[in-house]
Amino acid sequence: xxxxxxRARHSGDLIAALSxxxxxxxxxxxxxxxxxxxIVSGQYAQGSILPPDTELLDRFRVSRTVLxxxxxxxxxxGLIEARARIGxxxxxxxxxxxxxxxxxxxxxxxxxxxxxxxxxxxxxxxxEIEAAALAAERRxxxxxxxxxAAVDRMEGARTPExxxxxxxxxxxxxxxxxGNPFMASISALVEMALTAAFTISSxxxxxxxxxxTVAVHxxxxxxIVDKSSQGAREAMRVAIAEGFARAAGRMEGLxxxx
Amino acid sequence: xxxxxxRARHSGDLIAALSxxxxxxxxxxxxxxxxxxxIVSGQYAQGSILPPDTELLDRFRVSRTVLxxxxxxxxxxGLIEARARIGxxxxxxxxxxxxxxxxxxxxxxxxxxxxxxxxxxxxxxxxEIEAAALAAERRxxxxxxxxxAAVDRMEGARTPExxxxxxxxxxxxxxxxxGNPFMASISALVEMALTAAFTISSxxxxxxxxxxTVAVHxxxxxxIVDKSSQGAREAMRVAIAEGFARAAGRMEGLxxxx
DNA sequence: AAGCCAATATTGTCATACTTATTCACCTGT
DNA sequence: ACAGGTGAATAAGTATGACAATATTGGCTT
Numbered sequence: 001x002x003x004x005x006x007r008a009r010h011s012g013d014l015i016a017a018l019s020x021x022x023x024x025x026x027x028x029x030x031x032x033x034x035x036x037x038x039i040v041s042g043q044y045a046q047g048s049i050l051p052p053d054t055e056l057l058d059r060f061r062v063s064r065t066v067l068x069x070x071x072x073x074x075x076x077x078g079l080i081e082a083r084a085r086i087g088x089x090x091x092x093x094x095x096x097x098x099x100x101x102x103x104x105x106x107x108x109x110x111x112x113x114x115x116x117x118x119x120x121x122x123x124x125x126x127x128e129i130e131a132a133a134l135a136a137e138r139r140x141x142x143x144x145x146x147x148x149a150a151v152d153r154m155e156g157a158r159t160p161e162x163x164x165x166x167x168x169x170x171x172x173x174x175x176x177x178x179g180n181p182f183m184a185s186i187s188a189l190v191e192m193a194l195t196a197a198f199t200i201s202s203x204x205x206x207x208x209x210x211x212x213t214v215a216v217h218x219x220x221x222x223x224i225v226d227k228s229s230q231g232a233r234e235a236m237r238v239a240i241a242e243g244f245a246r247a248a249g250r251m252e253g254l255x256x257x258x
Numbered sequence: 259x260x261x262x263x264x265r266a267r268h269s270g271d272l273i274a275a276l277s278x279x280x281x282x283x284x285x286x287x288x289x290x291x292x293x294x295x296x297i298v299s300g301q302y303a304q305g306s307i308l309p310p311d312t313e314l315l316d317r318f319r320v321s322r323t324v325l326x327x328x329x330x331x332x333x334x335x336g337l338i339e340a341r342a343r344i345g346x347x348x349x350x351x352x353x354x355x356x357x358x359x360x361x362x363x364x365x366x367x368x369x370x371x372x373x374x375x376x377x378x379x380x381x382x383x384x385x386e387i388e389a390a391a392l393a394a395e396r397r398x399x400x401x402x403x404x405x406x407a408a409v410d411r412m413e414g415a416r417t418p419e420x421x422x423x424x425x426x427x428x429x430x431x432x433x434x435x436x437g438n439p440f441m442a443s444i445s446a447l448v449e450m451a452l453t454a455a456f457t458i459s460s461x462x463x464x465x466x467x468x469x470x471t472v473a474v475h476x477x478x479x480x481x482i483v484d485k486s487s488q489g490a491r492e493a494m495r496v497a498i499a500e501g502f503a504r505a506a507g508r509m510e511g512l513x514x515x516x
Numbered sequence: 517a518a519g520c521c522a523a524t525a526t527t528g529t530c531a532t533a534c535t536t537a538t539t540c541a542c543c544t545g546t
Numbered sequence: 547a548c549a550g551g552t553g554a555a556t557a558a559g560t561a562t563g564a565c566a567a568t569a570t571t572g573g574c575t576t
Contacts, residue, residue: 026559028330052526063561065323068528072286072327076334078359084527085569098443099357101336119438126388130380182381182447185356284528310557321530326559342558343538 031060031070033106039079039090040106049087050080077103099186104193112197114248121244124190127183128171128240132232135177136224143177147221155214160202163210164195170217174236177224198247209246216242289318289328291364297337297348298364307345308338335361359446370454372506378451379502383495385444386429390490393435394482401435405479413472418460421468426452428475432494435482455505467504474500 035056038044050056056067071088074080078097082088097103107116135143150170157163171191175184203209216239223231293314296302308314314325329346332338336355340346355361365374393401408428415421429448433441461467474497481489 028559054526065326065560065562068323069327069330069559072330073334076331076358082527083569084567085525087526093439094442094445096443097355097358098440100334100355102334119440122388122392122438123385123440126384126386127381128384130384134380178380180377180380181351182356182377183384184352185354186381188352286528312557323529323531327528340558341538342536343540343556345557 027062028066028070028073031062031067032073032102034060035070036074036077036079036102037106037109039074040103041110044090046090046092048090050090052087079103099189101189101192104189108193108197117194117197117248118244120190120194121240124187124194125237125240127187127190128174129233129236131175131178131180131183131187132220132224132236133229134180134183135174136227136229136232138179139177139224139227143173144221144225146173147177147224151214151218151221154217155210157204160204163202163204167217168192168195170221174220174224194244194247198243203246213239213243285320286324286328286331289320289325290331290360292318293328294332294335294337294360295364295367297332298361299368302348304348304350306348308348310345337361357444357447359450362446362450366450366454370458372509375451375454375502375505378447378454379498381444382448382451382498385441386432386448386498387491387494389433389436389438389441390478390482390494391487392438392441393432394485394487394490396437397435397482397485401431402479402483404431405435405482409472409476409479412475413468415462418456418462421460421462422452422456425475428479432478432482452501455501458505459508461504471497471500 035050044050051059053064053067057064060067071080071082075082077100078091078095080088081091098107139147147170150166150173153166154163154170157166168191171187172184175187178184203213216235219235220232220239223229223235293308302308309317311322311325315322318325329338329340333340335358336349336353338346339349356365397405405428408424408431411424412421412428415424426445426449429452430442430445433445436442461471474493477493478490478497481487481493
């Protein structure tokens with residue numbers, strides 16, 4: 001089983017890159033990604049015991065320092081737990097920190113399944129609807145201007161990447177305006193993941209889809225400007241549902257309820 | 259500034275205990291909590307550089323291994339980032355993993371401010387409302403029974419700890435029934451919110467508050483049993499808002515909108 | 517048979533040395 | 547005087563080997 005040098009990374013990298021994370025791959029990050037992916041992909045079952053240090057040392061050909069730091073990182077993300085004389089156990093999935101960028105990336109690396117994307121979208125609906133409602137109550141004048149400007153830039157986008165960037169920017173602005181740090185943190189992550197997964201099916205290529213998407217986003221912005229939290233809620237729900245439906249439909253005729 | 263031996267932990271322990279987390283405090287977890295709290299509490303400002311390894315080694319009187327593993331853990335949670343020749347920098351708050359149980363605990367340790375509790379409640383509303391709605395659509399018969407049983411246990415609770423445990427259990431059951439793994443993984447957040455609220459005021463001590471809390475939770479369970487997603491949504495919103503309002507009201511006559 | 521104890525395996529900690537990356541200042545050539 | 551390369555200094559990264567702590571296992575004692 002050859003694991004040495006020159007491993008290529010897949011879609012997980014996209015997320016890492018988008019998140020502005022340092023790709024500088026040290027030795028320990030190699031081990032980290034290898035083990036992290038192995039756990040997330042089920043190669044090491046939940047509740048099972050990882051091979052002891054000595055065996056992993058031999059497999060990766062690194063020093064104990066490096067191996068242990070990688071394992072500590074996994075432990076920090078809730079994937080494993082080490083106990084003397086017992087070994088290092090893979091924790092049950094409900095203890096994993098699924099909102100960690102790396103953990104998310106490892107999930108994406110094994111091919112984004114529709115059910116996984118749908119779960120993410122459901123979370124996004126919950127979070128962003130509230131964020132929009134709160135933004136409507138609390139937005140400052142500057143934030144209102146930023147929102148409107150973001151919509152304009154979406155309208156003007158000519159490439160899928162541009163559109164995705166401004167779309168992201170818009171939703172980030174909403175989260176910021178909500179004044180809730182948790183909203184900002186979680187929505188950034190979730191959106192990034194979904195954007196990475198869905199840039200393929202961008203509305204830019206279909207004129208009427210673009211028009212509609214922009215219109216919905218403008219409705220959100222307008223509701224927030226008008227301080228109508230209920231309006232913001234509803235418009236946001238439509239925006240997300242439509243976006244997801246389009247992307248998912250593109251993948252394999254799956255639909256979601258609004 | 260003396261930080262040496264015999265440091266005591268505060269309220270964070272209570273949370274850790276409730277969550278069944280291993281309290282076994284290694285050396286490295288001492289350093290971890292000390293540094294983590296120092297960062298979260300702003301002792302080390304965002305964007306600033308931590309003291310170099312050598313100084314921290316001297317301060318904590320531990321080996322380099324221990325210090326580095328603690329720092330790696332902080333890095334894994336998004337609090338810091340190390341760069342050669344520069345030092346270890348505290349990352350801006352929006353890169354922190356706020357949904358991490360430890361990071362939350364550190365926040366809580368510097369005194370649960372109303373604004374913090376409110377942010378938590380807002381996020382919970384977003385997430386748990388959707389969870390309840392999804393649970394109403396997807397719950398199995400077994401899950402329905404579990405929910406009802408949890409409510410009964412809440413009603414029968416005689417100590418604040420018992421009540422808190424069963425309350426948490428109830429919310430976990432809802433998240434499970436939603437079939438969405440992300441919903442379940444924010445239980446750390448819920449735990450924190452509940453623990454915080456109950457350390458301030460437990461409904462157990464006020465008969466009518468207890469009756470009302472139980473009634474609202476029963477309404478959630480009933481809606482899920484009846485597969486009424488809209489009903490579940492509304493009941494859940496009330497439950498969370500009321501819980502927060504009670505705690506906040508106790509702290510300083512502040513009110514929230516539902 | 518029950519309970520205690522010691523052997524053992526596995527992670528935790530330590531100390532030290534060496535390697536690599538990155539910045540900053542100096543130095544050189546134009 | 548300025549542009550650009552060059553190297554020294556600094557801090558993190560890696561390696562290694564030894565020892566400590568801890569919990570399981572199985573044997574020993576009572």
